[in-house]
Amino acid sequence: MAIHPARKPHKVPPWRGAALELWDSLADTLSFPTPFKDINVEREFLDDHGRRFERFRRVAVILGFFVWTCFAWVELDSASRNAAFHAVLATVLVLRFIGIAVCGIVIALSFRSTFSSEKTAQHIFLVMVGSAAGLLLLMVLVVPSPFNVFPFLGSMALALFYLFGMPQLMAKPAFWLACIIVSTIVLLQITLHFLDIESFLIEMFWLLNVMVVGLCVNVHSERHARQRFTAERELALSKHSLEILNDDLTRKQKALEASHNEQTAKKNALIRLKDDQKRAAEDASSEKSSFLAAATHDLRQPMHALHMFLAAAAEATERGDLQESQKLVTQARKSSVIMARLFDAVLDLSRLEAGGVCPDYCIFDLSPLVHEVVEEALPFAAEKHIALRLKCAANASIWVRSDPHWIRRILANLISNAVKYADTNKAPRCAVVIGVVRSVNRVRIDVVDNGIGIAQRHWDAIFRPFFQIGNPDRDRERGLGLGLATVNAMISMLDEHRIELKSAQGNGSRFSVEVPICQNPILKTSSAAPLELSPPIGEISGLYALLVEDDGLVRAAMEALFRQWGVLVESVSSASQLDEILGTIERYPDFIITDFRLADSTTARDVIEITQTRLGRYIPCLIITGEARLEDLEILQERYILTKPVTAESLKKKILEIVPTTSSSSPSGLVT
Incomplete structure (x- = not known):
C-alpha cells in the first residue's frame, strides 16, 4: 500500500484576510439597520425617536430655512457681475422664494403636536429636501452654463448633507430620496446634456461620495439610536423589576414591622397581663389576709369569752355557788353559739369564693x-x-x-x-x-x-x-x-x-x-316542694348510739352531752374498733355518729359498709366533719352531714330527723 506524503496546510495570503475583513466591515457599515421583530416594540421605538428629536428637528428646519434664504445673496451678487445671469435672475428668485415659502410651511408644521410623530416628521423632511432638490434642478436648467454648476448644482451636495445629517431620519428613506435625486440628475444629463461631461462627472463624484458618507453616518446614527432604545428599554424593565422588588421588599418590611409591632404589643400585653395578674394576686392575697385577720379577730373574741366564762363557772362551782355557775355556763354556751355561727359563715363564704359548691x-x-x-x-x-x-x-x-x-x-x-x-x-x-x-x-x-x-x-x-x-364595737349579737x-x-x-x-x-x-x-x-311539671321547717326539738332520751371519733377530746365531749340527754352511747376511735364492738352488742343501735376521716386512712364509707355487713340492716348514720369541700364526701342521699362546729340544738334536731319516731319510745330490737 502506497504511502502518500501529508499535504501542507493551505496558507491564506494576508492581504486576502484583510480584504475580507474590510468588505465585511463596509457591508456592515452600509447595510440598513434591522427593525425590531416585534411590531409593537418597533412602533414604540419610532414614537420614542420622534419625541426625542422633536426639538432638534425643529431647529434643523429653521436652520435649513436660513441657509436656503442666504443663497439669495449669492445669486444677487452673481447677477451684478454677469449680464447673462442677470437675465434669468427674476426666474431664479421666484424659484428661491418658492423654496422659502415651502420652508415657512415646514416651520409652521414643525410647531404642531403631530411633528413628534416619526412618520409625520419623516414625510415633512422628505418633502422639504425633495422640494429643495427639485427647485435646484430647475435653477440649473434655467441658469446658463457654466453659472449653473455653482452654486446650484453644488448646493445639491449640501442638500444631501442636510438630508443625511440634520433631520436624524431613518437610513432607508433618506437613502432612497438621495437615489431619486441623483437618478434624476443622471436622467436629465442623458436627455438634455445640460452640463458638459467634465462638470457632470465631477458633480457625480461629489454627490456619490456624499451619499456613501451620508449613508454611513445615517446608518450609524440609526443603529446607535436603536441600541440606546434597547438599552434604555432594558434599563426601564430592570428599573420596573427593581421597583416591583422594592415594593415587595417594602411590603415585606412593613409586614415585618407590623409583625414586630404586633409582637411588641403582645409582649407589652403579656407584661401588662402579668402585672395585672400580679396585682390581682397581691390584692387577693391582701384581701385574704384581711379576711383571715378579721376572721381570726372575730373568732378570738367569743373564744376568749368562752374561756373566761368557763373559768369563772369553775370558780363558782368550787365555792358551791351553783346559781352563779349555771348563769356563767349559760353565757359560755352563748359564746360558743356565736363562735359556731361565725365558723359556719366563714366556711360557707370560703366555699362559695373557692367554687367549692355549685347551684x-x-x-x-x-x-x-x-x-x-x-x-x-x-x-x-x-x-x-x-x-x-x-x-x-x-x-x-x-x-x-x-x-x-x-x-x-x-x-x-x-x-x-x-x-x-x-x-x-x-x-x-x-x-x-x-x-x-x-x-x-x-x-x-x-x-x-x-x-x-x-x-x-x-x-x-x-x-x-x-x-x-353602725357597729364600731363589733357586737356579734348584732350580726x-x-x-x-x-x-x-x-x-x-x-x-x-x-x-x-x-x-x-x-x-x-x-x-x-x-x-x-x-x-x-x-x-313547669311541678313546683318545688316547700322546704319544711325544722321540727321542734323533742326528747331523744333512751336512744342507743354508736360514736366513731378519733379525736379524744371531741369524743369525750360528745359522750358527756349524750349522757346528759339520756342517750346510751358506746364510743370507739376507729373503724376497726367499731368492727370489734359490733360483734359484742346486744341491741341494734338507733343511729351512728362518725367523723368522715378516721385513723388508718379509713373514712365514714368504711363505717357504713362495716355496719351494714355486720348487722345486715340499715342504720341511720350522721356524719359530723370538718371537711371544707363537702362534695368530696360522696355520701348517699339518705345519709346526713353536719359541719363542725355543731351546736347542741342543731345536733339534737338532726338526730330527730334521721331516727324514726318510734325509736325514742321503744328499743330498736335485740341483735340475734
Missing part, C-alpha cells in the same frame, strides 16, 4: 317560697318590734329557674339584715316590706326597710366580709358582717341573677334580687 338549678314556683321565708322571719321581726309586710299574690304562680335553697338563704339574709338595721325610733311606722314585681322575662324581689340607710360611699364596702355600718358577702357570692354564681342596692342615708334601703323567669310551660 342546683331547677324550675319551681317562687311565690310559696317567698311566703315561707317571710313566715320564718316573723318571730325574729316581732322580737325586734318590726312589722313584716309581704306584697305578693298568694295564688299567682311565678315559675323561675334557680336554686331554691340558695334563693331561700339569700332572702332570709336580706330580710334578717333589714330587721337588724331597722330604725325602731320610727315606731309604729317601722316596717320591712317584701315585694315581688314581675316583668316579661324577670322577677324582682325587693326587700325595703325604713331604717338608718346606707351612705353611697359604703355601697361597695357592705358586700365585703366583716364590714358593718357577723358576712351575710351580704355571702349573698353577693351566691348571686355572682347564679346564671342571669343580679342584686341591686338603692339607699339614702336616714331614709332606709332597698335590696333588689332579679331572677330569670321560665317561659316554657312544658317545663
